[in-house]
Amino acid sequence: MKTTRTVASKEFAFVTTFAPTTKRLSFQPRTYVLRKARVYTCSRRVTPVSQLQSRECTYLKVGDLETVTVPEIKNLTGTLVLPGSKSLSNRVLLLSALAKGTTLVENLLESEDVSHMLEALGLLGVKIEYQPSEKKARVEGCGGPFPASKGELFLGNAGTAMRPLTAALCIGNGDFTLDGVKRMRERPIADLVQGLQQLGAQVTCSETGCPPVHIKAKGLHGGKALVSGKMSSQFLSSLLMAAPYAKNDVVIEVQDELISVPYVLLTIELMRRFGVTVENENNRIFRIAGNQCYTSPGSYFVEGDASSASYFLAGGAISGGPVTVEGCGSDSIQGDIRFVHVLEKMGATVSWTPHSITVSRAKGKVLEGIDEDCVDIPDAAMTLAVVALFAEGHTCLRNIYSWRVKETDRLAAMSKELMKLGAAVMEGQDYIVIYPPGRVRKNITVSTYNDHRMAMSLSLAACGGCPITIEDPKCTWKTFPNYFEELARLIR
Ligand SMILES: O=C(O)C1=C[C@@H](OP(=O)(O)O)[C@@H](O)[C@H](O)C1
Numbered sequence: 001m002k003t004t005r006t007v008a009s010k011e012f013a014f015v016t017t018f019a020p021t022t023k024r025l026s027f028q029p030r031t032y033v034l035r036k037a038r039v040y041t042c043s044r045r046v047t048p049v050s051q052l053q054s055r056e057c058t059y060l061k062v063g064d065l066e067t068v069t070v071p072e073i074k075n076l077t078g079t080l081v082l083p084g085s086k087s088l089s090n091r092v093l094l095l096s097a098l099a100k101g102t103t104l105v106e107n108l109l110e111s112e113d114v115s116h117m118l119e120a121l122g123l124l125g126v127k128i129e130y131q132p133s134e135k136k137a138r139v140e141g142c143g144g145p146f147p148a149s150k151g152e153l154f155l156g157n158a159g160t161a162m163r164p165l166t167a168a169l170c171i172g173n174g175d176f177t178l179d180g181v182k183r184m185r186e187r188p189i190a191d192l193v194q195g196l197q198q199l200g201a202q203v204t205c206s207e208t209g210c211p212p213v214h215i216k217a218k219g220l221h222g223g224k225a226l227v228s229g230k231m232s233s234q235f236l237s238s239l240l241m242a243a244p245y246a247k248n249d250v251v252i253e254v255q256d257e258l259i260s261v262p263y264v265l266l267t268i269e270l271m272r273r274f275g276v277t278v279e280n281e282n283n284r285i286f287r288i289a290g291n292q293c294y295t296s297p298g299s300y301f302v303e304g305d306a307s308s309a310s311y312f313l314a315g316g317a318i319s320g321g322p323v324t325v326e327g328c329g330s331d332s333i334q335g336d337i338r339f340v341h342v343l344e345k346m347g348a349t350v351s352w353t354p355h356s357i358t359v360s361r362a363k364g365k366v367l368e369g370i371d372e373d374c375v376d377i378p379d380a381a382m383t384l385a386v387v388a389l390f391a392e393g394h395t396c397l398r399n400i401y402s403w404r405v406k407e408t409d410r411l412a413a414m415s416k417e418l419m420k421l422g423a424a425v426m427e428g429q430d431y432i433v434i435y436p437p438g439r440v441r442k443n444i445t446v447s448t449y450n451d452h453r454m455a456m457s458l459s460l461a462a463c464g465g466c467p468i469t470i471e472d473p474k475c476t477w478k479t480f481p482n483y484f485e486e487l488a489r490l491i492r
């Protein structure tokens, strides 16, 4: 039996036809009906659903390449209810699975990266009832290592699944392989592997220092591990999340610079919510008592994704707005919230409530280029690179070497696409300088390199007085499956 769901508003409507969740799920071609009778179609191949252990779990796989043309954005205005945070969703699922007790996860993000975590946990024997339509998952905690004693996990390009699961699997017993897409095989993991080896794990990765990862788990002894923090903070976050299950106390020392610090603080805050304290000495030395177990907080509501918010808030700043995002605000625990302060520095008007943010730009006020150290906001910094097209004077985004080892080499990709749009760009090893074009070039099609943030940030070029065509828009499924629908709803 098929069910038809229609979502409609005065600007926008689409229809999705789908079968009940326990059967195969298929997407009919989608029709985007935008205001002013612009019609864009984006068809998606029939999508297989692989069943998880838990009956209600569905795993969506993305189909063929398409393009979408975003019409000229004269103004972006309205309110967006944010999808749940990717970083929080995957951390909460993992900690819930390791904890004592059952956790109801609310406002869980439904996206490719989270599907990888859900499917992996399902394969590892964790019982999860997942209701995508309700954005809820009920996770029966294992109160320790996962039940499975072997497994081959495919984790796509989800860093927040690959890295934390590598560490979490070392606390138990068994043989495991973790792998992902071609790009995941180019993303570093050796620093994490070495950190785990120092804590007594038998774990290896490929000669290139990247996945696949092989684990012969026999528990973690604990002790001291030196770890590098200059390539990714996810290595430290992963060690931290596994550390309470080591037989002895764990001390982790960052041996060089630690980038993306707010994500580590997010990890520590979530561990606290699950009953485990981390002693943090100046973001350099971290101490965790061994032989512990997380305790479920009962339920956890995932706040809206601050990085996803950045595209809409940037749109408000560029075009005038106002745009309001609901789901994260001044109470947010996500580091990418700092992006909003940078927008303000560039000339945007910002107002906050504990759970929402509104951005606009006063008439006659121009955005100004900035020189910003973005080491703590690597994801939202991509949005800044596109805002720079609309600023007076050049913008320099510094300390973003990690862009080179994410979904694509984002420094090279962003430079290339911004130049297509007419900007002059200087690409350094760990920085980018953008000289705005005066007027964004017309009729441009931008490539997205299988990188959700390339697609979402570059869509804002439509604020430059003409439509822009985005290749492979479905790459936004990694963190924001209905990004283009939501954007369309706010376009004036
Ligand atoms: O821990 C996390 O949830 C993340 C940390 C950041 O990665 P790096 O620490 O590799 O910069 C960020 O870019 C990524 O999207 C999510």
Ligand SMILES: C=C(OP(=O)(O)O)C(=O)O
Pocket: 157, 158, 159, 160, 379, 406, 407, 453, 479
């Ligand atoms: C870098 C990102 O993802 P990942 O969690 O795969 O590192 C990102 O979402 O921008």
